[in-house]
Structure formats: C-alpha cells, structure tokens
Amino acid sequence: MVKIEAIAVDIDGTITDYTRRLCKSSIDALRLAEENNVPVIIVTGNVVNYAYATAVLVGCSGGVVAENGGVVFKESYNNDRVKKLVSKEYVNKAVDHLYNKLGDELDSSLSSDEEYRESETVFYKTIDKQIILDALKDFEDLDKIEIYDSGFAIHITDVRVNKGSSLKFLCEETNIDINHVMAIGDSENDEDFLKVAGLKVAVSNAEDELKEISDYVCEKPYGDGVKEAVEKFVLNKG
Secondary structure, eight states, X not given: OOOOOEEEEOSTTTTBOTTOOBOHHHHHXXXXXXXXXXXXXXXXXXXXXXHHHHHHHHTOOSOEEEGGGTEEEOTTSGGGOOEEOSXXXXXXXXXXXXXXXXXXXXXXXXXXXXXXXXXXXXXETTSOHHHHHHHTTTOTTGGGEEEEEOSSEEEEEETTOOHHHHHHHHHHHTXXXXXXXXXXXXXXXXXXXXXXXXXXXXXXXXXHHHHHHOSEEOSSOHHHHHHHHHHHHTSOOO
C-alpha cells in the first residue's frame, strides 16, 4: 500500500457534481486530509484564479495546476507569482485557423473566461468536438496542440504540457514525492495526471478509459467518491 503524502484532485465532476456545484462531502474530506498533514493540490482545466479561489475556499494548501498544465501557482513559491509553463503561440494559431474555417459559428461557443487564459483556449460544448477536429485536419501545426474534452468543455492546449507533467513539476518544486501522491479524477483530461501519481483513483462517474488505468474505482460518484478515497487511503478507515 502506497503511503499517501499528498492528494491531487480535479474540480469539475470530481469535487463537484454534474452541475458544477461543490459537494459538501468532498470539502469535509479534503479538510480532514489537510488536518492530517496531507496537503491537497487542485489540478484542473479551469483558469488559475478560479482554481486558487477553490483551493482557498476548500482549504487546500498544496497549490494548483490550472489550464490543463499550462500554469501553476502555490503560495510562497515563485515569489507568490503565477508560473506560466508554456506559451500560447500554437494555440492562438490553431484558433485563428478555426475562425478562418468556421467563422461566426465559433463566437457563441468561446469560453467567457478566454481573456484570463494564459496557455489554452476553451470552447463550450455548444459546438461539437468533431467539428473542431475536422476543421483542424489541415492545420500546419496540428502536432503542436492537443484537444481535450473535459466533459464540460473542449480545451485546445499545447502538447508540451499536460496535467501530469505540470503536477510532477509542481511536486518537484515543492519537495513532494509524486510516488506518494493520490490522484483523483473523472474525465479524459485527468488521465495524464493519474498516470504519474503513485495511486490512481477514479470516482464512479468517471469515463471508462480513466477507470481502466486506475488502481481504485470508487463505489460512489463525485464528492462522495472523493470522500470514500480519502477515508480509505488517507484516514485508513477502509
């Protein structure tokens, strides 16, 4: 059994329900972990200010990985400044290509937080992912970008970073052994950070692909699943 020294957890669909409301059960469980000296790292596709606000309100001290790995932040690290790990050059070129192909069809789907995104661009699922994939087939730098479906939105990111590479980076920078991290997620874009962690956990509402690579699949969904995993592997109640 891996000794858990930190928890890395996704937000949407993991500590929240399908409507993106925070689950009280997950808040209680993560606070208990913190009280037992197990820091919690928020790992998300959301923008860093949203992720940091979540961390503060829940009570997580391990820092945040945001924008699917594009940026990281932790209090008292990097002079309390957000660290951007990749430029937005290829993502911006991909978005320009999409607008040339799809035009105004994209406007209503562009995320309202686009101006805050440092490394990626996000579209709401009012546009089908396949339409975006088809429009990018002849993009000259297609090998430089990744398209993720978080279950809540479609993310265009740079292939040089992902949730896993940036979680590993943050752990190394803050002296946390990634082999003693429990990672909990639910969707396609969580696969990368579960793969690098010592213990891989999927909540019961997770996509099948994530369950397949997990060491443990929770019996319960969303925040109740997070609580189940914390109790079992951190508080040793299982």
